[in-house]
Amino acid sequence: MAGLDPKQAGRVRLKDKVCVVTGAGQGIGRAVARRLGDEGGKIVVAERVDESATRTTEELTKSGITAIKALADVSTYSGAQSLMKTALDAFGRVDVLVNNVGGTIWIQPFHEFTEEQIHLELQRSLHTTLFCCHAVLPIMIKQQGGSIVNVGSQSPRGLYRLPYATSKGGVIAMTKVLAMEYGRYNIRVNCVSPGGTAVNDMVTTRLTIKPGEVAKAPESEQYKGYREEMYNDIRNQQALKRSGTPDEQAAAIAFLASDDASFITGDVINCSGGQG
Numbered sequence: 707m708a709g710l711d712p713k714q715a716g717r718v719r720l721k722d723k724v725c726v727v728t729g730a731g732q733g734i735g736r737a738v739a740r741r742l743g744d745e746g747g748k749i750v751v752a753e754r755v756d757e758s759a760t761r762t763t764e765e766l767t768k769s770g771i772t773a774i775k776a777l778a779d780v781s782t783y784s785g786a787q788s789l790m791k792t793a794l795d796a797f798g799r800v801d802v803l804v805n806n807v808g809g810t811i812w813i814q815p816f817h818e819f820t821e822e823q824i825h826l827e828l829q830r831s832l833h834t835t836l837f838c839c840h841a842v843l844p845i846m847i848k849q850q851g852g853s854i855v856n857v858g859s860q861s862p863r864g865l866y867r868l869p870y871a872t873s874k875g876g877v878i879a880m881t882k883v884l885a886m887e888y889g890r891y892n893i894r895v896n897c898v899s900p901g902g903t904a905v906n907d908m909v910t911t912r913l914t915i916k917p918g919e920v921a922k923a924p925e926s927e928q929y930k931g932y933r934e935e936m937y938n939d940i941r942n943q944q945a946l947k948r949s950g951t952p953d954e955q956a957a958a959i960a961f962l963a964s965d966d967a968s969f970i971t972g973d974v975i976n977c978s979g980g981q982g
């Protein structure tokens with residue numbers, strides 16, 4: 707479904723490129739780590755959950771891909787800085803950064819969010835990309851090159867996840883402004899905005915606030931109704947009328963990460979079955 711197997715197609719577009727993939731323990735991030743590794747990249751599996759980070763790293767290593775595990779909470783400034791230091795200490799450079807960490811936590815009308823919930827959503831889906839970009843730029847400036855792929859979403863025109871949507875709107879703004887500011891250093895910055903994508907390999911759920919700390923979603927019929935309305939709204943907007951796969955997202959991300967996209971920057975690919 708995700709197009710040609712890169713190995714069968716003889717494609718190694720990321721040969722020896724050092725690729726940091728955040729949130730690579732499961733879901734889209736795990737598929738991205740695999741895809742970039744299959745295309746010759748050396749992978750830094752950046753994740754805050756040890757169990758899933760170990761799973762991905764072992765999987766890659768067993769397939770002959772050079773990979774290291776970097777445990778970090780990239781919603782903090784220091785976590786993002788320490789991640790890039792780990793990558794530099796291991797490989798001496800960072801060619802590609804995929805800012806994949808993110809994801810809505812609660813689904814409800816904006817006035818029902820508490821102050822704490824709003825902060826947690828922004829931490830997960832905005833601060834992570836903001837801090838990782840800030841941490842990687844000095845490295846890429848020194849190298850005079852690099853490719854950053856941010857992960858957006860279709861939520862900026864969706865229902866019931868306003869703090870998440872605001873974060874992803876910010877991610878798209880970041881993509882465009884960084885592309886303008888850092889093109890002079892041969893740094894490209896792009897974004898893939900997924901539509902609903904089936905993630906079947908979860909070690910943690912979207913409600914996991916911190917490793918080991920899972921938030922409660924309201925149990926009410928009304929809350930379930932919000933979710934249903936949101937999912938129906940997504941499906942109604944789509945041309946292809948199905949969920950995407952993590953491999954399909956990874957294929958779009960690998961393209962933007964690679965030199966195949968050498969004249970593309972500040973752009974957004976909607977990988978959403980025609981939703982965006």
Ligand SMILES: NC(=O)c1ccc[n+]([C@@H]2O[C@H](COP(=O)([O-])OP(=O)(O)OC[C@H]3O[C@@H](n4cnc5c(N)ncnc54)[C@H](O)[C@@H]3O)[C@@H](O)[C@H]2O)c1
Binds near residue numbers: 728733780901904
């Ligand atoms: N799955 C979808 O339907 C969908 C749709 C649109 C956009 N997206 C976007 O795609 C990206 C990946 O989504 P997914 O569904 O694969 O997510 P996921 O929740 O399945 O995986 C995210 C991973 O990030 C890790 N993580 C979370 N916070 C972290 C932190 N602070 N530091 C380090 N690691 C952290 C988690 O442990 C988890 O392994 C997100 O940015 C999400 O917003 C997903």
